[in-house]
Amino acid sequence: MNETTASSTQLLRQINSDALLRFALQEQVFTAGEAMAVTGLTRATVLGVCDGLVDAGWLEEVDDSQAVGRSxxxxxxxRYQLREAAGVVVGLDAGESYFTTIVADLRGRELGTRRQSIDSHALGRSGRGACARELIRLTLHDVGRTLDDVLLTVVGVPAPIDANGRSPEGKFWQLMNSGFASHLQGMVVVENDANLAAVAERAHEPxxxxxxxxxxxxxxxxxxxxxxxxxxxxxxxxxxxxxxxLTAGKFVPDEGGTDGFGALARKWARSRIHSYEGKTMLRQMPEGEIKAEDVFQAAREGDPFAEDIIARLGARLARIAVVLSSLLDIERVVIAGGISRAxxxxxxxxxxxxxxxxxxxxPELIASRFGAEVVVKGAIESALTQIKAEPNAFLPRAARS
Amino acid sequence: MNETTASSTQLLRQINSDALLRFALQEQVFTAGEAMAVTGLTRATVLGVCDGLVDAGWLEEVDDSQAVGRSxxxxxxxRYQLREAAGVVVGLDAGESYFTTIVADLRGRELGTRRQSIDSHALGRSGRGACARELIRLTLHDVGRTLDDVLLTVVGVPAPIDANGRSPEGKFWQLMNSGFASHLQGMVVVENDANLAAVAERAHEPxxxxxxxxxxxxxxxxxxxxxxxxxxxxxxxxxxxxxxxLTAGKFVPDEGGTDGFGALARKWARSRIHSYEGKTMLRQMPEGEIKAEDVFQAAREGDPFAEDIIARLGARLARIAVVLSSLLDIERVVIAGGISRAxxxxxxxxxxxxxxxxxxxxPELIASRFGAEVVVKGAIESALTQIKAEPNAFLPRAARS
DNA sequence: GTGGATTTATTTGGATCTTATATTTAGGTC
DNA sequence: GACCTAAATATAAGATCCAAATAAATCCAC
Structure with a gap:
């Protein structure tokens, strides 16, 4: 496949080829002249490298019949462009209760997407893996591609992931990080879901x-x-x-630490509605059925009980923001995920x-604009970033015919 | 001086030269064969690169009269080695009340050091700059070098430093970050003192x-x-x-946030000794003269009042460690600076x-072994790291005669 | 001492890649 | 069709590295 260590003589070609490919991954179509300006190489060299990339299946020359607006x-x-058939990237948000996939081309354009509810605890590790494989296959089929077209799959899971893609011990984490690499074809990278969300936000607003x-x-x-x-x-x-x-002032095993704002809103509402003395519309529904959305909705309508919960969440967020700003010089705090809409x-x-x-x-506090799709969008973005970082580590699908 | 952008043809030579120089910066003496094993290059190439580095003044060939222990x-x-006269690096701990310098060779061996008390607020910005220049000159003179021998000077200051070496507004910070670049000769990098301490600790225990x-x-x-x-x-x-x-549970302008443990020990001792009801040896001295060392000393001798202060510091440290461990996956927390001994x-x-x-x-909690010299040692380490990262960005002093 | 044996240095030729400088080519304009 | 222009191609030259052959320096056995 890919030579492990190219001879030092060919290293230079490799470097130039990578640089040119990185450029190609950003542009729609480009001429040698444009590539010369970016890479600083000679025309002859650029064309030579382009030849190589066409041979390898990365680029294709575009017939200039519609040379619109050219001098x-x-x-x-x-003029060259990235070959459509060179390959696609796949993003998978492998959450606890649903999977979401996106298939995108190498320029990041979304080709197809699917979403499916799952019961992780019933499925188990291998069930999650098989389900992921099938959902990806279907999404690829939707857009007329196959598993062989995939250059890289990035999977987001709700578990800590170390540099090798492994998670710490713990039943839940090991279930979530279901060994996707063995179920999926080709190169697979597993990443923490919040990290992928961050990558998506960085791409959207650097x-x-x-x-x-x-x-x-x-x-x-x-x-x-x-x-x-x-x-x-x-x-x-x-x-x-x-x-x-910290806020307890002493070291207690925390309860809310792993709960998100959605879970907290629900739990606080259910546990406090008894002791609350004022009026609240949430009392109209059975305690066990109050959901986070109900709390947010009630707050929008001016319900004081719900507003109090909102305020408590705000205080919690403010504390987080202060810590992040002070300790890490964080400038922007983005709330992402499905809850970001509310x-x-x-x-x-x-x-x-x-x-x-x-x-x-x-720090600036803002809501993400990606809604529930942050993670999977970040997965796509992460895949593209990795390909751009080392293009020649990936082999384009189907070299020249 | 240094060509801004080498022609692409010469890039490969540059890369190999850098790699070889990095290797040379670690080894005492080395042969072409050893360099071949490390760089993966041919003997002919290695010797060619070495020739270039000798010409440039980085390396010198060592006469093998004492070929001890060779096969x-x-x-x-x-056999080649780093040329002694190629240059030195200078580290400067530019604290508020004292300056410390170290001059080291390119392999990190400490050649000379000086320390001087200063009154920053009396000196002002330019006074600090001039004082630094003079102290460095003296230290260089001690070891028979001149300012021209310095490849890089790294200065540690007690102020936040951004990527461009600038500090935020604020009288104290602007005083500490005294514009050293304009007072010192050659390349100067200014860095936050705690960051340099961290670099020293990383070098000591990766x-x-x-x-x-x-x-x-x-x-x-x-x-x-x-x-x-x-x-x-x-x-x-x-x-x-x-x-x-955070611990106050509400947002109050903090008082102790910028105080170190030394300052806190002193302040707490002075402010609480009145209300303390038990016995304590610290009452023997005038309240305004209690120093941090006295508190630590009293605690070692079993004084309960002092021990209570120690315990409070411990609680504070534990909180910090929990935050760092949880938020950043920090494995080791090192207490550095003069206070680390106690x-x-x-x-x-x-x-x-x-x-x-x-x-x-x-997280592991440990005391630094560098004592009051962490910052300046970190400055040296930082300088060497920067030189190793891009050796050819630095011109060795006095090319071949 | 002399002649291997051994390891390294040096030389030589070839391959790859880049640059620089013509020369050709593909379009448009007059 | 002559002329213009910018790009593509061709050619020569330079730089770098590698591989293989050759030369050198040292030790060791005799």
């Missing part, structure tokens, strides 16, 4: 220092500092179990609570 | 994730995550002002307080 003097330039909180049912944070994603030797960067520990009132509360008198720069 | 068969290998707390008078932390130093766009990574904010009792208290029942991995 009309001189010999027309040959900022060197931002935290993305994935905080629906469970709580996870993806930290990007100095433009890089933090991981930690056990994949534990971004855990926030310290929160209750989170604005919480953000407003939190913004009020941020301490202004300390002279410190305040 | 005794065959033609003796030519660990991908560790925090180094510089906590004598002021408080600062250097965070190393995934092997890299965290900085932040404003250089604010590692600030810990959130501590009191800090062990605090560490013992803190270790007891770390929550064991959560199933989380506990």
């Amino acid at each position: 009309l003097k001189g010999r027309p330039a040959r 900022s060197a220092n931002q935290a993305t909180l994935l905080t629906g049912e469970r709580f996870g944070a993806g930290l990007i500092v100095d433009g890089r994603l933090l991981r930690g030797p056990r994949g534990g960067a971004g855990e926030m179990r310290f929160l209750d520990t 989170i604005e009132p919480v953000l407003e509360h939190a913004r009020i609570l941020l301490p202004t008198e300390t002279g410190l720069p305040l | 005794l068969k065959g033609r003796p290998a030519r 660990s991908a994730n560790q925090a180094t707390l510089l906590t004598g008078e002021r408080f600062g932390a250097g965070l190393i995550v995934d092997g890299r130093l965290l900085r932040g766009p404003r250089g604010g990574a590692g600030e810990m002002r959130f501590l009191d904010t 800090i062990e009792p605090v560490l013992e208290h803190a270790r007891i307080l770390l929550p064991t029942e959560t199933g989380l991995p506990l």
